[in-house]
């Protein structure tokens with residue numbers, strides 16, 4: 001059984017608005033995707049191809065037009081209040097834009113404490129201890145809890161978003177271009193941190209990126225999205241070299257530098 005499974009997902013948006021033609025564009029077409037417990041599934045595709053939409057549907061932040069999302073084998077619509085709360089608690093997200101994903105009026109400590117306070121009612125001291133532990137876990141200091149988001153670099157702020165995402169020890173994290181805006185060195189450090197946390201906390205990742213180099217590094221399995229469909233899948237990363245779909249070859253050519261260097 002998959003931890004999370006998407007079956008037959010369709011999604012379209014109306015394009016055009018007030019003066020446009022208001023034609024519908026089909027973003028997701030009959031998507032089937034299962035996330036194995038403990039795996040990191042890489043979702044690759046060009047910008048604008050529908051990856052984030054898929055991530056939002058997996059997190060039930062947006063309804064599909066058709067199709068179903070299953071959590072631990074049960075359709076989300078059929079979960080009772082308590083089971084749905086468990087799903088919510090266990091399915092977290094880290095976005096690309098950490099600046100936009102953090103409230104500038106809160107301190108880093110308050111940002112990290114938010115999900116804990118949504119689901120639990122800890123004593124002040126215990127909460128502070130947990131925030132300190134989380135800060136330490138992502139490589140920041142206890143004193144950073146008092147700072148505002150503006151006082152952090154992009155990489156540090158992304159660490160805070162990661163601390164917030166793991167605060168409730170979730171089973172699944174959707175990482176939507178979570179390292180894309182960081183420069184190479186910081187990106188490598190954040191990737192290491194994410195992989196370490198995944199191992200320690202036995203989490204499942206849906207790692208969304210347009211960057212195949214990042215995905216080859218992190219994924220147990222790679223899924224490629226093109227024109228609203230998942231066109232290639234492989235359970236074996238060794239088989240990536242064997243991908244033959246013309247779309248995948250084009251994507252590789254577009255993304256990789258002329259002389260590809262292995263990034264390890």
Ligand SMILES: Nc1ncnc2c1ncn2[C@@H]1O[C@H](COP(=O)(O)OP(=O)(O)OP(=O)(O)O)[C@@H](O)[C@H]1O
Nearest residue numbers: 013014027045046047048049050051052053054210
């Ligand atoms: N709420 C919305 N209303 C209308 N159109 C939308 C909405 N959300 C997404 N779209 C459109 O759907 C398409 C897919 O968007 P999506 O953000 O899922 O792609 P993506 O692959 O994640 O791209 P990126 O990496 O740039 O975020 C785009 O054409 C986008 O403009």
